[in-house]
Amino acid sequence: MTVPIITLSDGVQIPQLGFGTFKIPQEDAERAVSEALRIGYRHIDTAAIYGNEVGVGAAIAASGLRRNEIFLTTKLWNDMHHYATARVAVETSLEKLGLDHIDLYLIHWPATLKYGDSYLEAWDALQEFKAEGLTRSIGVSNFNVAHLDAISGEIPSVNQVEIHPSLTQNELRAELANRSIVCEAWSPLGRGSDLSEPTIVRIAAELGRTPAQITIRWHLQLGNIVIPKSLTPARIAENLDVFNFELTTEQLDAITALDRDARTGSNPALADF
């Protein structure tokens, strides 16, 4: 089992498949992330707002892996965009994680309805943090094209956005590719809701795989970074066991055709938190 490595526009290398930790409470985070690292995940996605950075860091420390064998993403929360608060936020995340640097630090949401254009200042702050070595790479999350146009300086290495078969985001993905910004899919399984789509169930039966494996494979073959979350050890393993089969072009296209612009999370243009 070898997870493909994607080289970001800044030269930093990221495993294409990672482990998501949204809604994993602090008390479960060390166990879940430890299990993920034990079976071969090397890329962990967390965020300050998830409240589990201490548990994630404890799992990393207990893993016995060298720091450069693990790729860790965390995110700046919306009420910390201004320069001084962003610095407090990154230092707090590093302390909770028990790390001296992050691999990828993201602006979690542009959050313009509540915080105006403060995300512009956040992007300037992240560039300083990268220059100081607090993070190896910097990117954004939940940005639309207008947000990407508005920031200045370095190009984000990734944009982490909601993508799954019922929300394929074809136009945004094409635009990110034009800008050499790698697309990272959050809620890649549609939080489980896409797994009962008849087309996915049919392809899973044809290939003797599970619907989750088919969906993760679809992301990988589209070129998305993909970060499924599970608290269930069998599913954590199932979601990593996706490197010994391929979808045909017809199967990929049939899944992409499931798009109905159906979000499981907030629309970045309407997010008021």
Ligand SMILES: NC(=O)c1ccc[n+]([C@@H]2O[C@H](COP(=O)([O-])OP(=O)(O)OC[C@H]3O[C@@H](n4cnc5c(N)ncnc54)[C@H](OP(=O)(O)O)[C@@H]3O)[C@@H](O)[C@H]2O)c1
């Ligand atoms: N940037 C952002 O704004 C943002 C927003 C949301 C998420 N994220 C990131 O993206 C990650 C993934 O998104 P997500 O957690 O929202 O959703 P997801 O990964 O699409 O789905 C997680 C759900 O699917 C279930 N599941 C996982 N593997 C399964 C399998 N093999 N078979 C059946 N069900 C399975 C999980 O159940 P169990 O846990 O019970 O097994 C859980 O209920 C997050 O954890 C987080 O790191 C980022």
